[in-house]
Amino acid sequence: MPVDAAQLRSALAGRLPAVDPAWRAAVEAVPRELFFDGAFYRARQGRRGTEWEPVVQALIGDDEWLALVYEDSTWVTQIDGADADWNAGVVTTGDATSSSTLPSLVVRTLEAAAIQDGDRVLEIGTGTGYSTALLSHRLGEKHVTSVEVDRALAARAAAHLAAAGYVPRLIVDDGLDWRDEETEFDRLVATCSVRSIPTAWLWQVRAGGTIAVTLSGWMMASGLLRLTVGEDGGAQGGFTGEPVSYMLARPHGRPPRPTFFRHEGEIRAGRVNPVLLDDRAAHLVAQLAAPSAELLGSGDEVTLLDVATGSLAWTEAAASGDGWSVHQHGPLRLWDQVETALAGWQKAGSPPLSAFGVTVTPDMEQSVWMGDPDGPSWQLPA
Ligand SMILES: C[S@@+](CC[C@H](N)C(=O)[O-])C[C@H]1O[C@@H](n2cnc3c(N)ncnc32)[C@H](O)[C@@H]1O
Known part of the structure; x- marks a missing residue:
């Protein structure tokens, strides 16, 4: 029997x-298959690390295609900002720059x-238009504005949305900077x-309105944050604690990794176990302590590479078999920074991500705090 899209949609909504229930109804109503142009990329591990394999409806047939579309999965639609020639079937490498995010994550956000009901919502990152369609279904298209930085993606999203019967307001611009002087939004999603909260967002959302965004960074630690905008023009809120990740907004993306070599450098015994970085809160603390560093590796052997200065820190199991050694070289002592912050986190009882929050002052100073707004804190990068 041929696969029925409405049944798959309903099953997906039921699995959320x-x-x-209003979001469940939206998932049940919006045909996700209209948001792909008949193809997407699937990740696989290959000789060159993560490789992107095209999945094309015309090649795999409608049944398999629809079954994949209605998985609760993120399907990547663009690599390195380039248009794909799906029919060439070429497996590629690079960074995912757009996707249809897994529906359960969209709905949680x-x-x-x-x-x-009745809210005016500003969405940043139209992508395929799928989440814009969920918003349009729930609120009515007149209440939805969505901003996409990539012109070609925005044009395709407009066509997808029209095919699904929605005509929200779509803007092609940098959503971290775009402003509409005429409108105050109730919510921003x-x-x-982002690595820090764009100033434009605080001007754009009314006092008492909310901003839902994933705070991330160059170590790829991330957490979903709900901020409430204050009467004074600042904002404050906490992390939900859920395991959430979205691709970084393009202006906040990590610069290309420089070629690096691990030297012996200054060597000392480590005081904090590198395995701690597997904990999501510890990972965030490390990122806050060394905001321009990238984290490579896992377990006993991690490398921190500062893309701004070329500073490097790396750990390995100690030759004695007891503990681990730390090597550091370059202008910054990255492991010292991370270790001090992690020791503070441990001293505070290793609180989970849900115990952290963000304050943005009216003059746009931004910090992440642990425990409560007066607790230990780290400045966010400007
Ligand atoms: C994960 S995708 C969005 C998923 C989308 N909401 C959907 O349901 O298909 C992230 C999108 O954010 C866009 N983006 C990145 N930086 C942006 C910026 N500064 N302003 C607006 N859009 C941006 C990317 O081009 C990409 O399309």
Whole structure:
């Protein structure tokens, strides 16, 4: 029997974790297959690391295609900002620059924004247009504005949305900077992550309105944040604690990794176990302590590489078999920075991500705090 898209849609909506029934109804109503142009990329591990294999409806047939479309999976639609020649079937490498995010994550992000019927919502990162369609279904297209930085993607999203019967307001611009002087929004939802909160967002959302965004960085630690905008023009809020990641907004992306060599450098015994970085809160703390560093490796053997200065720190199991050694070279002592912050986190009882929050002052100083707004804190990069 041929696969029925409506049945698959309904099954997907039924599998979503406990969510507002209005979002479940939206997932049940919006045909996700209209948002792909008949193809996407699937990740696989190959000789060159992560490789992207095209999955093309015309090649695999409608049944398999629809079954994949209605998986609760993220399907990548663009690599390195380039248009794909799907039919060439070429497996490629590079960074994912757009996708249709897994529906359960989209819905959790929309829920984090505490959207109510009648709200005017600004979305940053239209992508395929799927989440814009969920918003349009729930709120009515007149209440939805979505900004996409990539012109070709925005044009395709407009066509997808029209095919699904929605005509929200679509803007092609840098959503970290775009402003509409005429409109105050009740909610802002970002489906790309940021290293710090863009000033424009605080001007664009009314006092008492909310911003749902994933705070991330160059170590790829991330957490979903719900901020409430204050009367004074600042904002404050906490992390939901859920395991959430979105691709970084393009202006906040990590610069290309420089060629690096691990030297012996200064060697000392480590005081904090590098395995701690597997914990999501510890990972965030490390990222806050060394915001321009990238984290490579895992377990006993991690490397921190500062893309701004070329400074390097790396750890390895100690030759004695007891503990681990730390090597550091370059202008910064990256492991010292990370270790001090992690020791502070441990001293505070190793609180989970949900114990952290963000304050943005009216003059746009931004910090992440641990425990409560007066607790230990780290400045976010400007
Ligand atoms: C994960 S995708 C969005 C998924 C999308 N909401 C969907 O349901 O298909 C992230 C999108 O954010 C866009 N983006 C990145 N930086 C941006 C920026 N500064 N302003 C607006 N859009 C941006 C990317 O081009 C990409 O299309």
